[in-house]
Amino acid sequence: xxxxxxxxxxxxxxxxxxxxxxxxxxxxxxxxxxxxxxxxxxxxxxxxxxxxxxxxxxxxxxxxxxxxxxxxxxxxxxxxxxxxxxxxxxxxxxxxxxxxxxxxxxxxxxxxxxxxxxxxxxxxxxxxxxxxxxxxxxxxxxxxxxxxxxxxxxxxxxxxxxxxxxxxxxxxxxxxxxxxxxxxxxxxxxxxxxxxxxxxxxxxxxxxxxxxxxxxxxxxxxxxxxxxxxxxxxxxxxxxxxxxxxxxxxxxxxxxxxxxxxxxxxxxxxxxxxxxxxxxxxxxxxxxxxxxxxxxxxxxxxxxxxxxxxxxxxxxxxxxxxxxxxxxxxxxxxxxxxxxxxxxxxxxxxxxxxxxxxxxxxxxxxxxxxxxxxxxxxxxxxxxxxxxxxxxxxxxxxxx
Amino acid sequence: xxxxxxxxxxxxxxxxxxxxxxxxxxxxxxxxxxxxxxxxxxxxxxxxxxxxxxxxxxxxxxxxxxxxxxxxxxxxxxxxxxxxxxxxxxxxxxxxxxxxxxxxxxxxxxxxxxxxxxxxxxxxxxxxxxxxxxxxxxxxxxxxxxxxxxxxxxxxxxxxxxxxxxxxxxxxxxxxxxxxxxxxxxxxxxxxxxxxxxxxxxxxxxxxxxxxxxxxxxxxxxxxxxxxxxxxxxxxxxxxxxxxxxxxxxxxxxxxxxxxxxxxxxxxxxxxxxxxxxxxxxxxxxxxxxxxxxxxxxxxxxxxxxxxxxxxxxxxxxxxxxxxxxxxxxxxxxxxxxxxxxxxxxxxxxxxxxxxxxxxxxxxxxxxxxxxxxxxxxxxxxxxxxx
Numbered sequence: 001x002x003x004x005x006x007x008x009x010x011x012x013x014x015x016x017x018x019x020x021x022x023x024x025x026x027x028x029x030x031x032x033x034x035x036x037x038x039x040x041x042x043x044x045x046x047x048x049x050x051x052x053x054x055x056x057x058x059x060x061x062x063x064x065x066x067x068x069x070x071x072x073x074x075x076x077x078x079x080x081x082x083x084x085x086x087x088x089x090x091x092x093x094x095x096x097x098x099x100x101x102x103x104x105x106x107x108x109x110x111x112x113x114x115x116x117x118x119x120x121x122x123x124x125x126x127x128x129x130x131x132x133x134x135x136x137x138x139x140x141x142x143x144x145x146x147x148x149x150x151x152x153x154x155x156x157x158x159x160x161x162x163x164x165x166x167x168x169x170x171x172x173x174x175x176x177x178x179x180x181x182x183x184x185x186x187x188x189x190x191x192x193x194x195x196x197x198x199x200x201x202x203x204x205x206x207x208x209x210x211x212x213x214x215x216x217x218x219x220x221x222x223x224x225x226x227x228x229x230x231x232x233x234x235x236x237x238x239x240x241x242x243x244x245x246x247x248x249x250x251x252x253x254x255x256x257x258x259x260x261x262x263x264x265x266x267x268x269x270x271x272x273x274x275x276x277x278x279x280x281x282x283x284x285x286x287x288x289x290x291x292x293x294x295x296x297x298x299x300x301x302x303x304x305x306x307x308x309x310x311x312x313x314x315x316x317x318x319x320x321x322x323x324x325x326x327x328x329x330x331x332x333x334x335x336x337x338x339x340x341x342x343x344x345x346x347x348x349x350x351x352x353x354x355x356x357x358x359x360x361x362x363x364x365x366x367x368x369x370x371x372x373x374x375x376x377x378x379x380x381x382x383x384x385x386x387x388x389x390x391x392x393x394x395x396x397x398x399x400x
Numbered sequence: 401x402x403x404x405x406x407x408x409x410x411x412x413x414x415x416x417x418x419x420x421x422x423x424x425x426x427x428x429x430x431x432x433x434x435x436x437x438x439x440x441x442x443x444x445x446x447x448x449x450x451x452x453x454x455x456x457x458x459x460x461x462x463x464x465x466x467x468x469x470x471x472x473x474x475x476x477x478x479x480x481x482x483x484x485x486x487x488x489x490x491x492x493x494x495x496x497x498x499x500x501x502x503x504x505x506x507x508x509x510x511x512x513x514x515x516x517x518x519x520x521x522x523x524x525x526x527x528x529x530x531x532x533x534x535x536x537x538x539x540x541x542x543x544x545x546x547x548x549x550x551x552x553x554x555x556x557x558x559x560x561x562x563x564x565x566x567x568x569x570x571x572x573x574x575x576x577x578x579x580x581x582x583x584x585x586x587x588x589x590x591x592x593x594x595x596x597x598x599x600x601x602x603x604x605x606x607x608x609x610x611x612x613x614x615x616x617x618x619x620x621x622x623x624x625x626x627x628x629x630x631x632x633x634x635x636x637x638x639x640x641x642x643x644x645x646x647x648x649x650x651x652x653x654x655x656x657x658x659x660x661x662x663x664x665x666x667x668x669x670x671x672x673x674x675x676x677x678x679x680x681x682x683x684x685x686x687x688x689x690x691x692x693x694x695x696x697x698x699x700x701x702x703x704x705x706x707x708x709x710x711x712x713x714x715x716x717x718x719x720x721x722x723x724x725x726x727x728x729x730x731x732x733x734x735x736x737x738x739x740x741x742x743x744x745x746x747x748x749x750x751x752x753x754x755x756x757x758x759x760x761x762x763x764x765x766x767x768x769x770x771x772x773x774x775x776x777x778x779x780x781x782x783x784x785x786x787x
Binding site: 001131132133134135164165166199287313314315316397 | 587
């Protein structure tokens with residue numbers, strides 16, 4: 001089953017490139033630590049999901065690139081083409097000459113409707129190339145204008161047009177001390193809109209990834225490329241093929257079929273790259289945890305700690321909340337690797353902080369005119385605040 | 401039963417059409433089959449026919465990877481591969497081997513080679529069987545792949561009492577998710593069925609072409625006689641045997657001596673080890689000879705089982721890999737392949753053999769444990785109940 005990726009904005013396109021590159025490199029990695037047949041099955045599965053085949057054999061990423069400025073898209077296209085190993089489709093990108101000025105309203109209310117048809121056509125063409133569509137993977141940032149506003153608009157359209165397909169949004173949570181003044185406005189508008197139309201939000205915090213680069217990888221001058229590559233590595237280790245359950249001999253056909261356990265009413269999913277549990281004063285209660293193990297000795301891995309009922313909310317038993325996916329095939333030359341995708345209270349604090357800051361700005365009506373100018377009224381802001389407060393409350397309630 | 405009268409008045413127009421139709425039918429059964437016009441040009445050794453025939457022979461003679469990666473072979477590589485394959489099969493005409501590697505000439509020789517291949521074996525039928533559409537009606541005979549899968553977890557029965565509404569909402573969400581998965585799977589199933597149908601249609605067309613070919617092939621062979629006549633006479637040695645490098649007289653001698661020396665060394669080493677072993681175990685008492693006889697018996701049984709397995713030669717020679725399930729009439733003559741009762745029989749005997757081995761191993765474990773018990777006085781070992 002195939003996934004169609006929609007890369008939005010500067011952030012989305014740069015990360016999207018790294019993700020496809022990581023997926024491709026891993027699937028063609030010769031040291032898989034498994035039999036040749038296993039490796040071939042893995043490669044075939046990865047290829048079916050993320051790449052389509054052309055006549056002369058160079059795989060084409062199943063992706064649509066969208067941005068309101070041409071620079072990043074052109075860079076992305078040429079980087080992929082230069083590698084010679086895979087590339088983007090020639091006609092899979094859409095860009096304009098003017099940006100969005102970091103204005104969510106501009107992205108959502110102006111660019112969206114204006115370019116709706118072109119963008120949805122591109123996506124439709126990509127969908128038609130798939131034998132079977134599993135869903136959409138939408139990569140965007142929260143803080144800018146194009147990724148966030150246009151991203152929310154596109155996700156809504158996908159909801160309407162492809163109501164049976166799953167949608168997962170990969171969201172980049174901005175730095176706490178980010179440069180965009182209105183990033184908190186953009187964030188809350190994005191989250192509240194996506195909350196209603198997306199099936200799953202997979203969140204990466206820039207601050208957290210930055211720490212990984214600094215502390216774990218000891219990179220001195222951390223560039224966005226480093227951050228994106230860490231992100232791509234994490235996503236790759238989630239998306240590459242795995243077996244579900246014991247003793248099945250075909251790779252899972254449902255890559256987005258992570259039982260996201262949509263609970264009432266939110267689907268915010270923070271993802272942790274390491275298997276460290278958040279041992280804070282009050283337990284980080286989870287609704288759902290997914291552990292993905294790759295490489296040596298996966299079958300004898302001891303996962304009892306994840307089935308502790310204390311980790312999960314009172315109305316859910318661990319057997320329903322915890323899943324494991326495994327494969328012996330090593331990922332990206334790491335002899336053993338593990339990823340944890342967790343739907344838990346982990347993001348409550350950051351979310352609360354953003355909502356708080358946005359509220360403070362809103363209370364003094366700072367910069368609101370930039371949004372009302374393009375059709376986002378104060379009521380829309382209030383609706384967003386209300387929804388997100390409800391989300392925070394639902395998550396806090398998990399502890400009881 | 402009267403035979404059909406062979407002598408019928410043949411309409412000249414029909415006669416003219418018969419050859420191209422026969423060739424067209426043949427072409428449809430072959431991968432990359434050229435048109436009847438190309439065949440005609442090949443008879444007159446026209447250069448434009450050569451590339452098509454090189455490609456055809458390449459597809460026919462080389463095992464093709466399923467995703468058709470033949471594009472990765474350059475024309476020269478294809479030509480060389482065809483020549484090699486024909487030589488391996490014993491193709492007698494030297495003229496073909498002397499054709500240039502760039503694939504620009506040789507239409508007539510290639511046509512003769514194709515006819516030679518067609519005459520030797522039922523080529524269209526073999527190719528069709530090889531490339532048939534996989535319908536998924538296969539099963540594995542050997543049990544290596546059949547790991548028991550535990551199946552989906554049983555739905556847990558909720559305890560009576562107040563139900564948390566959040567749990568209900570969670571269940572609703574899960575249900576919605578499963579529903580959408582179902583829809584997506586059904587769409588996929590439709591798309592795949594459509595694909596399968598189209599492939600079956602194409603295969604049907606090829607099968608019909610194969611039947612057509614068999615009906616009409618006489619015309620083709622008559623025409624091939626004229627092609628052979630059109631060839632220039634061959635050189636004095638028409639048969640072209642593969643070159644076997646003749647070793648010099650002395651080349652084999654040192655090899656033979658070396659082998660004999662190795663054999664001597666091996667024999668000595670075996671003898672030495674056997675003596676050492678005998679010396680090492682000879683000191684044991686009478687219970688050792690009992691163990692030894694038991695061992696001999698076990699080995700004898702293993703050998704007998706192996707011999708039995710070999711005697712059933714061919715029937716279970718390749719127990720691995722998928723096999724198609726085919727229903728046959730009860731009294732129908734036996735085709736190739738295994739029959740279900742044989743497989744069941746073989747599996748049962750293997751099971752029995754494995755049970756024997758298991759019991760023997762369990763006995764050994766028990767003996768070992770008993771020995772350990774004796775070796776550590778004061779320690780209480782509670783053995784599991786013997787079976």
